[in-house]
Amino acid sequence: SSPLPTTVFEDEATAAQKAIDALKAQGIQRIVLLSHIGYSNDKSIAAKLTDVDVIVGGDSHTLLGDFSAYGITSSGSYPTMAKNKDGDTVCIVQASEYSKAMGELTVNFNAKQSVDSCSGKEHLLLGETFTRKDAAGKTVTLAGADLDEVKAIIAKDAQLWSLKPDASAEAVLQGYAGKVDALKKEVIGTASDLLCLERIPGMGYSKTPGCAEATRAHGGDISNLVAFAFRDMSITSEIAIQNAGGVRIDVPAGDVTIGTAYTLLPFANSLFELDMTGTEIKAVLEEAVEYAVKSGGSTGAYPYAAGLRWTVDLSKPAGSRFSNLEFKGKKDSAWTPLDMGRTYKVVTNSFLAVTGGDGYVTFKKVNDAGRGLDTYLDYAQSFVDYTKKTKVLNRLPVSEYSTQAIYDKNGLLQQ
Incomplete structure (x- = not known):
């Protein structure tokens, strides 16, 4: 980023607590912190804050969940559990980068309006076409039995989502894409x-x-x-x-x-x-x-x-x-x-x-x-x-x- 000389960077925990206190003063009881300080810092800041319930993070592009079966290394469980300054449960989540994954989180609150439990999954977002390299090193598109095998694996694992493009969104995007393509050719x-x-x-x-x-x-x-x-x-x-x-x-x-x-x-x-x-x-x-x-x-x-x-x-x-x-x-x-x-x-x-x-x-x-x-x-x-x-x-x-x-x-x- 390129901040102005007048931009003030406060301590993240101090600034977040000010915002939480202001919300609590308005009668708001369930607090979700949207951060962009990285997964490790999210875990650290949770312990410094009172009344925070959920932290949805970014910046470190962290994949959470267990994808070891596909040779993919993640950085922790989804959600990651922590404790806030009050000793109450905090649920920490992050969903990788560039729309490669989507998080799905369920949070249950107790009578005191603190977190009783949370659960969920991080889903890898997949298309409908898959490729691999053949014996000669050439990239080929899977078809027939090979494609069916991949689809079967996806169907069995709730962490994997194979998605079709949304027709209405594609139509809107195409309207802009065409203009950009035309401009680029000028x-x-x-x-x-x-x-x-x-x-x-x-x-x-x-x-x-x-x-x-x-x-x-x-x-x-x-x-x-x-x-x-x-x-x-x-x-x-x-x-x-x-x-x-x-x-x-x-x-x-x-x-x-x-x-x-x-x-x-x-x-x-x-x-x-x-x-x-x-x-x-x-x-x-x-x-x-x-x-x-x-x-x-x-x-x-x-x-x-x-x-x-x-x-x-x-x-x-x-x-x-x-x-x-x-x-x-x-x-x-x-x-x-x-x-x-x-x-x-x-x-x-x-x-x-x-x-x-x-x-x-x-x-x-x-x-x-x-x-x-x-x-x-x-x-x-x-x-x-x-x-x-x-x-x-x-x-x-x-x-x-x-x-x-x-x-x-x-x-x-x-x-």
Whole structure:
């Protein structure tokens, strides 16, 4: 999430108890807590609260119940029983994720209006078509006796529900789906060349033939171009910095559609402007590369930029990998050394700026210090607008790629 600086996060137990007390004061006797703090935290918070009867949880995507017969591991019983601060029974449930399961819970209350007992099942939601791989490894759809065998297993186990699509719901959905499909096909421009994807130059992230070789020295074509689009759409920005992992696909030569843009940039991010010194810019680049190469980090942290270029040496210690940092503004004709004492306006995505995600800690520090501004420009829509404006997406000149040279962990120049 991307909370505002004014958002206050209270202690969950304290906030929940306030709400419970307010409801009790209105004469409400049976309390169901809807939470999004995870299964283990639900079990912990139950003991801290008075008067809570049922907790319906989320966040941890926990499957409850016994599905071991199908090779599926669950995290506990459905429902899970606990005690509240009063010593009364609390029933805790959660139903996996993404409509894969549905919980069915029955709660009985005693004369004191506390829980006497609760029972139920978590049901795995299945369709009517089933597949498996044959001896050759090919996926085949079950039919005949094989399908009948699966249906018989489902019929015997109340935890398994085979459901037919609801015709009326399907009709409503199809009305919207058709409009979305039509919009996704709208052509907004053309790519003159294959624009290859890459994360850390030389890692060969794209599996499209020729891309690993094409991106080895300077990184991804499309990743660099996305940064240029963001800087162009953020009118006052001088530099754009984008994490490699936020860019998801190669863009083939030919028509570029709205669907291309939203597959390329699928996250709910906005363009975010930050006022940063040259020293802070170097710091955030060092942080990003460290997170990209360290164990437990993510290669998606590797930075791409517009208006900024560098040499990076992965054989050097963290914090000292960048050199030859140069800046060129939108209207400048030549590159100049990045001024460590000057303040530049940098545009990035809200995930990096607000949360410091992918190791971009300095971005968050700058924003927390009051030097950030959310433009509320959707980042995928910004790329759509840039493509419509330019009409043709071309590979940038090599001189505009942010990674001008990269040395691997052995200190060898990648070419």
